[in-house]
Amino acid sequence: ISSARRDQVLAWVEERFGATTEAMVANKITYRLPSALQDLGRALGIPAEQRDALTRALGRDFRHLSPARAREAAVVFDEVLGDAPVKEHLLGLLECMEPRHVRHLAPHSGGVVLARDPLTHYSPLERSSGGIKLLQLDKDDAEALGLIKLDLLGLRMLAALERAREEVFRIEGRWLDLATLPDDPRVWDLVSEGATMGLFQIESPSQVHTSKAMRARTMKDLAHQIALIRPGPIQSGTVHPYLKRHRGLEPITYWHPTLEPILAKSYGVLLFQEDVLRIAVHFAGMTWIEADRFRKKVSGFRDLADIEPDRLRFIEGARATVGATHEEAEHVFDAIKAYQGYGFAESHAWAFALHAYASAWIRLHHPAAYLAAILTEEPGMWSPSTKRQEARAWGVPFLPLDVNRSGVHYRVERAADGRLAVRPALTSVKQVAVDFARDLLIERLRHGPYTEVDDAVRRVDAPRDAWEALVRAGAFDALGPRRPALYRTGVAARSPETVDAASLFEVSTSTPDLAPLPLEERFVWDHHTTRMSTLELHALDLVRDQLAELAAITLWQVRTRPRKSRCRTAGLIVSRQRPPTAKGFAFFVIEDGSTRGQVIISPDLWATHRTLLRDASILIVDAIVEDTGYQLTLKAERLTALPTPVAVDGYHYR
Numbered sequence: 311i312s313s314a315r316r317d318q319v320l321a322w323v324e325e326r327f328g329a330t331t332e333a334m335v336a337n338k339i340t341y342r343l344p345s346a347l348q349d350l351g352r353a354l355g356i357p358a359e360q361r362d363a364l365t366r367a368l369g370r371d372f373r374h375l376s377p378a379r380a381r382e383a384a385v386v387f388d389e390v391l392g393d394a395p396v397k398e399h400l401l402g403l404l405e406c407m408e409p410r411h412v413r414h415l416a417p418h419s420g421g422v423v424l425a426r427d428p429l430t431h432y433s434p435l436e437r438s439s440g441g442i443k444l445l446q447l448d449k450d451d452a453e454a455l456g457l458i459k460l461d462l463l464g465l466r467m468l469a470a471l472e473r474a475r476e477e478v479f480r481i482e483g484r485w486l487d488l489a490t491l492p493d494d495p496r497v498w499d500l501v502s503e504g505a506t507m508g509l510f511q512i513e514s515p516s517q518v519h520t521s522k523a524m525r526a527r528t529m530k531d532l533a534h535q536i537a538l539i540r541p542g543p544i545q546s547g548t549v550h551p552y553l554k555r556h557r558g559l560e561p562i563t564y565w566h567p568t569l570e571p572i573l574a575k576s577y578g579v580l581l582f583q584e585d586v587l588r589i590a591v592h593f594a595g596m597t598w599i600e601a602d603r604f605r606k607k608v609s610g611f612r613d614l615a616d617i618e619p620d621r622l623r624f625i626e627g628a629r630a631t632v633g634a635t636h637e638e639a640e641h642v643f644d645a646i647k648a649y650q651g652y653g654f655a656e657s658h659a660w661a662f663a664l665h666a667y668a669s670a671w672i673r674l675h676h677p678a679a680y681l682a683a684i685l686t687e688e689p690g691m692w693s694p695s696t697k698r699q700e701a702r703a704w705g706v707p708f709l710p711l712d713v714n715r716s717g718v719h720y721r722v723e724r725a726a727d728g729r730l731a732v733r734p735a736l737t738s739v740k741q742v743a744v745d746f747a748r749d750l751l752i753e754r755l756r757h758g759p760y761t762e763v764d765d766a767v768r769r770v771d772a773p774r775d776a777w778e779a780l781v782r783a784g785a786f787d788a789l790g791p792r793r794p795a796l797y798r799t800g801v802a803a804r805s806p807e808t809v810d811a812a813s814l815f816e817v818s819t820s821t822p823d824l825a826p827l828p829l830e831e832r833f834v835w836d837h838h839t840t841r842m843s844t845l846e847l848h849a850l851d852l853v854r855d856q857l858a859e860l861a862a863i864t865l866w867q868v869r870t871r872p873r874k875s876r877c878r879t880a881g882l883i884v885s886r887q888r889p890p891t892a893k894g895f896a897f898f899v900i901e902d903g904s905t906r907g908q909v910i911i912s913p914d915l916w917a918t919h920r921t922l923l924r925d926a927s928i929l930i931v932d933a934i935v936e937d938t939g940y941q942l943t944l945k946a947e948r949l950t951a952l953p954t955p956v957a958v959d960g961y962h963y964r
Contacts, residue, residue: 316464466689542653595631741779905940926951
């Protein structure tokens with residue numbers, strides 16, 4: 311369901327089925343090293359600055375550790391705490407923490423329990439900090455008690471699609487039926503090229519590469535592509551055989567002839583959770599209930615030994631059911647065992663494929679409306695700044711934030727040149743809450759535009775820091791320069807008592823002459839307040855001379871280089887990934903304007919440059935060019951970080 315309407319749906323369920331027979335299951339939030347460091351550090355009196363420094367210093371190497379394994383991150387403790395006596399006390403306490411100790415309860419993302427009897431027969435009920443009613447049971451507890459759990463999942467992309475449809479209707483008077491969008495070859499071309507920024511489920515770097523290898527032309531292809539890039543298929547070695555067999559580069563084989571009816575749709579490899587279920591029943595002779603328990607073990611076990619007790623039962627069942635040899639049955643069991651972690655149900659993949667196609671169709675046909683929608687709802691993994699840079703490739707201009715033109719959400723307007731453009735939202739400013747933005751909008755509708763900062767402050771009651779954030783973000787630029795406006799905010803937002811006291815000492819409230827705000831400083835203010843800038847500028851534009859001095863060519867120029875050639879290039883780091891399934895390899899995405907490149911970093915390079923890669927903002931890469939498509943792929947050989955100049959201090963994407 312649309313995330314924007316999830317609260318409405320939950321309220322309807324409570325009203326329809328009764329307040330005592332409906333509640334959400336809880337998530338039992340356990341400790342990982344960062345949260346344990348914060349809580350124990352606070353108890354030991356470690357200052358907040360040092361606690362935050364410890365948490366940041368964990369990086370991607372150690373954030374996933376349980377508290378008991380804290381000594382594996384000794385290099386971080388030495389780096390931040392040095393020889394301080396508290397270091398050993400902290401490490402000792404961390405090692406004593408119980409595994410899976412519950413820190414607190416939080417509402418499940420969508421699991422609603424319905425029961426015939428009052429739920430207080432099974433568990434106490436409580437309210438979360440956000441007002442959601444929940445049980446003190448998690449999903450496994452609820453299942454063990456025989457309670458029925460429905461998943462009402464709020465999906466940001468559904469909210470974005472609905473918002474984009476409304477923008478199209480508002481601007482063009484055309485209502486899109488998202489369920490009957492026509493099949494458009496240009497949409498499939500977009501996906502096949504890997505031009506998937508902003509699209510549902512297929513915008514990550516790994517999905518970009520899969521898109522180019524898969525070259526999906528049907529909804530089935532797209533559903534399979536979405537299901538492929540999940541921990542289960544990745545760890546079971548499904549991805550490469552599937553892609554090769556899909557393209558006819560490898561013959562289709564099966565571990566046993568009786569598996570063909572189950573695995574024919576996926577070219578003989580494990581792809582969906584149902585595959586594990588059907589193999590357990592039709593190959594190993596389990597009942598459906600036994601098979602479902604087996605599937606849950608496969609998808610949820612943390613230790614490989616947890617599933618070993620099922621090996622003999624599986625092998626004996628396969629020999630009795632289909633006459634498989636011991637070796638054949640063991641091969642199938644090992645393949646299923648490797649399918650550890652999360653995998654998609656087939657219906658889930660097909661549903662997501664429909665949403666992915668709809669997102670691609672609207673992006674192709676109505677890019678401005680789609681961009682405004684995804685900036686408002688923020689689905690996916692990319693920052694507003696990266697989406698704003700991508701807008702250049704889509705041909706969508708940006709209009710400035712404006713207290714007299716901007717609304718609560720991002721909106722589409724027609725620019726002076728006739729093109730459809732995106733106007734940022736008042737709520738895109740970090741200190742501006744939705745209620746404040748609505749108050750500004752309602753007051754503007756009732757009594758007309760604001761004439762100056764003083765006028766706005768008089769008409770709408772809000773904290774001073776919210777007004778200052780609006781000014782720093784440029785919301786009053788159309789009414790005057792930014793620095794004088796910021797000064798006026800301080801004058802106009804003073805309380806009446808302060809103003810009266812100041813008048814006794816004849817303090818002047820006139821605005822002094824202030825120097826204009828330099829372009830690079832405006833760019834930084836934009837990013838600090840809204841995480842993006844409407845200027846036709848990128849962070850690297852501020853350091854072009856330094857990069858040229860180092861003979862670093864632009865990412866755009868790298869596209870002209872032949873594959874397997876060497877180059878030196880640079881970019882702003884916009885994504886850091888080091889997945890546990892990648893055998894120690896890391897994948898960073900660097901950006902220069904609307905051009906991005908994925909940098910593949912080997913385990914050796916990572917070990918050598920761990921601190922640099924954790925702290926860098928602008929990365930200089932000596933690399934081998936692996937792919938020059940829509941997203942470049944570079945295999946790093948040497949790494950350097952460019953010191954961030956004062957002009958863009960604080961411009962980070964951690």
